[in-house]
Amino acid sequence: MSLTVExxxxxxxxxxxxxxxxxxxxxxxxxxxxGANGAGKTTTMRxxxxxxxxxxxxxxxxxxxxxxxxRRNWGYLPxxxxxxxxxxxxxxxxxxxxxxxxSKQAAEKELTDWLERFQISANRKKKIEELxxxxxxxxxxxxxxxxxxxxxxxxxxxxGLDPVNANVLKEAFLEMHRRGKTILFSTHQLEQAEELCxxxxxxxxxxxxxxxxxxxxxxxxxRNVARLKLDNDxxxxxxxxxxxxxxxxxxxxxxxxxxxxxFNPNEIVEAALQHGGVISRFELTEPSLTDIFxxxxxxxxxxxxxSSVLSA
Amino acid sequence: MPKQxxxxxxxxxxxxxxxxVAVSSGGTATLHTxxxxxxxxxxxxxxxxxxxxxxIMSIILLAIVFLATFIPTIAxxxxxxxxxxTSIVVVNDAGSVAGMNDTELSAYIGTxxxxxxxxxxxxxxxxxxxFSTTNALPDLQNQLKNGKLDIxxxxxxxxxxxxxxxxxxxxxxxxxTNLPTIQGLTQLLTFLDTAHRLGLTSQETQRxxxxxxxxxxxxxxxxxxxxDSEITxxxxxAVAGCILIFISxxxxxxxVAVGVAEEKSSRVMELLLNAATPLQLMVGKIVGIxxxxxxxxxxxxxxxxxxxxxxxxIQAALFGTSAGGLSQYLISVSVPFYLLFLVYFLLGFFxxxxxxxxxxxxxxxxxEVQSAIMLPILLLTSGYVLIFLAVQSxxxxxxxxxxxxxxxxxxxxxxxxxxxxxxxxDIALSIVLMLVTICAxxxxxxxxxxxxxLMYGQKPSFGQLLKLARMN
Numbered sequence: 169m170s171l172t173v174e175x176x177x178x179x180x181x182x183x184x185x186x187x188x189x190x191x192x193x194x195x196x197x198x199x200x201x202x203g204a205n206g207a208g209k210t211t212t213m214r215x216x217x218x219x220x221x222x223x224x225x226x227x228x229x230x231x232x233x234x235x236x237x238x239r240r241n242w243g244y245l246p247x248x249x250x251x252x253x254x255x256x257x258x259x260x261x262x263x264x265x266x267x268x269x270x271s272k273q274a275a276e277k278e279l280t281d282w283l284e285r286f287q288i289s290a291n292r293k294k295k296i297e298e299l300x301x302x303x304x305x306x307x308x309x310x311x312x313x314x315x316x317x318x319x320x321x322x323x324x325x326x327x328g329l330d331p332v333n334a335n336v337l338k339e340a341f342l343e344m345h346r347r348g349k350t351i352l353f354s355t356h357q358l359e360q361a362e363e364l365c366x367x368x369x370x371x372x373x374x375x376x377x378x379x380x381x382x383x384x385x386x387x388x389x390x391r392n393v394a395r396l397k398l399d400n401d402x403x404x405x406x407x408x409x410x411x412x413x414x415x416x417x418x419x420x421x422x423x424x425x426x427x428x429x430x431f432n433p434n435e436i437v438e439a440a441l442q443h444g445g446v447i448s449r450f451e452l453t454e455p456s457l458t459d460i461f462x463x464x465x466x467x468x469x470x471x472x473x474x475s476s477v478l479s480a
Numbered sequence: 481m482p483k484q485x486x487x488x489x490x491x492x493x494x495x496x497x498x499x500x501v502a503v504s505s506g507g508t509a510t511l512h513t514x515x516x517x518x519x520x521x522x523x524x525x526x527x528x529x530x531x532x533x534x535x536i537m538s539i540i541l542l543a544i545v546f547l548a549t550f551i552p553t554i555a556x557x558x559x560x561x562x563x564x565x566t567s568i569v570v571v572n573d574a575g576s577v578a579g580m581n582d583t584e585l586s587a588y589i590g591t592x593x594x595x596x597x598x599x600x601x602x603x604x605x606x607x608x609x610x611f612s613t614t615n616a617l618p619d620l621q622n623q624l625k626n627g628k629l630d631i632x633x634x635x636x637x638x639x640x641x642x643x644x645x646x647x648x649x650x651x652x653x654x655x656x657t658n659l660p661t662i663q664g665l666t667q668l669l670t671f672l673d674t675a676h677r678l679g680l681t682s683q684e685t686q687r688x689x690x691x692x693x694x695x696x697x698x699x700x701x702x703x704x705x706x707x708d709s710e711i712t713x714x715x716x717x718a719v720a721g722c723i724l725i726f727i728s729x730x731x732x733x734x735x736v737a738v739g740v741a742e743e744k745s746s747r748v749m750e751l752l753l754n755a756a757t758p759l760q761l762m763v764g765k766i767v768g769i770x771x772x773x774x775x776x777x778x779x780x781x782x783x784x785x786x787x788x789x790x791x792x793x794i795q796a797a798l799f800g801t802s803a804g805g806l807s808q809y810l811i812s813v814s815v816p817f818y819l820l821f822l823v824y825f826l827l828g829f830f831x832x833x834x835x836x837x838x839x840x841x842x843x844x845x846x847x848e849v850q851s852a853i854m855l856p857i858l859l860l861t862s863g864y865v866l867i868f869l870a871v872q873s874x875x876x877x878x879x880x881x882x883x884x885x886x887x888x889x890x891x892x893x894x895x896x897x898x899x900x901x902x903x904x905x906d907i908a909l910s911i912v913l914m915l916v917t918i919c920a921x922x923x924x925x926x927x928x929x930x931x932x933x934l935m936y937g938q939k940p941s942f943g944q945l946l947k948l949a950r951m952n
Binding site: 214239242246248249252254311 | 523748751752753756
């Protein structure tokens with residue numbers, strides 16, 4: 169029971185946007201789809217939704233080709249938000265829900281419930297263009313879930329929201345998870361992926377570079393992170409000489425380093441004491457997804473997808 | 481052998497895919513397809529007719545049509561009301577003309593100018609005739625100058641006894657509507673007078689002036705199958721119909737292009753594509769907007785016909801006669817003509833709307849729509865301009881040939897049907913050609929629609945478009 173993407177390729181004109189990409193989203197899981205701008209996330213999502221077709225490879229839901237899966241099973245939140253600006257909220261959502269296969273009565277009932285829950289019932293008869301950005305996002309979210317889809321594909325669902333609205337949407341997002349929906353979402357905010365996802369995939373230039381459960385990915389990374397602060401020696405110049413230690417960040421209140429898994433962190437403390445350092449902070453943490461992402465994708469990774477017409 | 485098998489399988493893959501596309505859009509999902517198209521039509525229709533601009537335009541157009549139907553009646557009303565009587569004074573210096581004394585002459589001229597008394601059912605005769613004498617001439621000249629008198633006609637004789645006329649008028653040289661009537665009168669008097677002087681009897685004179693007995697036979701049968709009045713009426717309606725077709729295709733097909741561009745620029749397209757296929761979206765949009773257009777047109781036609789029917793009682797009340805003018809034309813035109821007009825109108829709309837939809841999907845922003853649909857607009861406009869040439873020679877070879885080119889068929893065929901000779905297979909062929917072209921354009925547009933709607937980069941070249949259309 170899963171959404172399975174197997175060895176898909178997709179080229180636009182002369183550029184290969186997706187190269188032999190495979191991934192598996194377990195039913196009922198929250199799956200994080202990570203990658204730099206232009207890495208091919210949107211293209212992949214469009215292929216999963218059968219808006220685009222892969223040149224080769226297969227995409228299946230529980231063994232069934234996604235093209236055959238009834239449309240009402242899918243809920244899509246596109247990255248470029250879009251609704252009819254001059255259409256009323258209720259008419260718009262009813263139209264989309266019915267287009268997605270809901271009956272008129274069912275659509276109206278769902279609509280009333282959700283508007284209530286999102287506290288935007290007062291905006292029911294307003295035109296989209298008259299709403300605040302946060303409320304527009306809520307309506308957009310409703311357009312994705314109103315027809316009660318089984319699989320949610322969300323492209324950057326939390327981008328550009330203030331903390332209050334982001335929280336409202338995150339609650340709804342988790343509510344969908346509790347209802348057993350399968351959720352695939354892309355994000356730039358890696359902390360969010362870390363917080364919400366069971367499984368992730370990081371893609372770069374159309375290829376999968378890291379995949380698996382969050383814990384597994386971190387373990388595979390093969391390094392831990394340590395943070396050290398010495399009160400009397402802010403530079404800690406000797407640190408670089410320790411074998412198996414690599415300083416990654418120098419911050420005002422600590423120095424962050426990566427240490428090999430087999431390296432005993434006690435050696436750092438011992439070395440510090442030997443150098444007569446006064447330790448005010450020493451901690452061990454797991455590597456963050458951000459670290460992994462930056463290492464795998466590279467800070468300077470330019471979007472490879474060309475600004476050609478066909479790469480949209 | 482194994483190699484061959486592999487090769488065949490590989491070659492079959494795209495075809496299988498194509499079949500599955502066909503199935504997914506036409507087989508298993510047929511029910512969804514109709515449901516979706518119905519929903520989209522409903523949305524587009526409602527979206528159009530609830531727009532403020534649509535309502536305002538409809539009201540303005542309805543008012544224009546309503547008022548326009550009253551124009552003939554109003555014109556007739558004013559022309560009958562205005563004392564359009566021309567006062568004419570005849571001064572006879574010529575003595576007896578054609579053997580008639582002044583009284584007889586006065587009666588004769590009166591009849592010649594006003595027609596036989598009694599035929600004018602209502603109102604006064606066109607000319608108010610008085611006889612005067614030479615003494616009054618200076619006074620009459622004055623009356624002419626200050627507009628109390630319209631025409632002064634002086635009859636005299638030259639030295640060889642031939643009639644001589646002097647025609648003074650208050651009308652300007654460019655605006656003298658009475659001159660032909662007076663010229664006719666003088667010709668008649670000269671003829672009668674000369675005949676009299678030559679000593680002919682009145683019977684002889686009558687024979688001399690009798691109309692020639694000519695029998696006209698049209699050997700071309702088709703020219704004779706329809707009464708002239710019907711042809712005139714149909715030409716009038718065909719030209720009006722062409723103008724209507726031109727304007728409404730421009731407006732409504734243009735709305736299709738704008739609508740597609742709107743969905744694209746507001747990015748709602750991606751949501752729609754998840755729920756419906758590009759073909760469903762395109763068909764729904766075209767039919768929905770077309771239905772809104774037809775609603776407006778039906779409203780205009782209904783008001784127009786209603787207002788025309790209203791003219792009968794109004795004219796009867798005002799003039800005591802039954803209605804003339806446009807109302808008569810409308811009745812004398814045959815029913816098939818109206819049906820063909822509707823058919824060509826719909827086909828023309830679908831043809832252009834399909835092309836506009838495809839082109840609309842290629843633009844990034846709404847303001848680029850106009851330049852994107854430049855080419856079809858040129859085609860449409862040329863088809864409109866051509867009717868004014870075609871109406872003069874509807875059976876010319878170039879008209880026949882061009883009328884089979886689908887982009888020009890709606891307007892040119894209508895003119896040919898109205899003014900020229902058209903066989904049933906002409907009509908059938910033109911309709912078939914249009915249907916084929918519409919299908920081809922719909923296929924092509926749906927293909928580029930699928931890609932175009934997700935395209936936000938620079939505009940592709942025509943070559944790229946063809947490539948897109950061939951892609952899966």
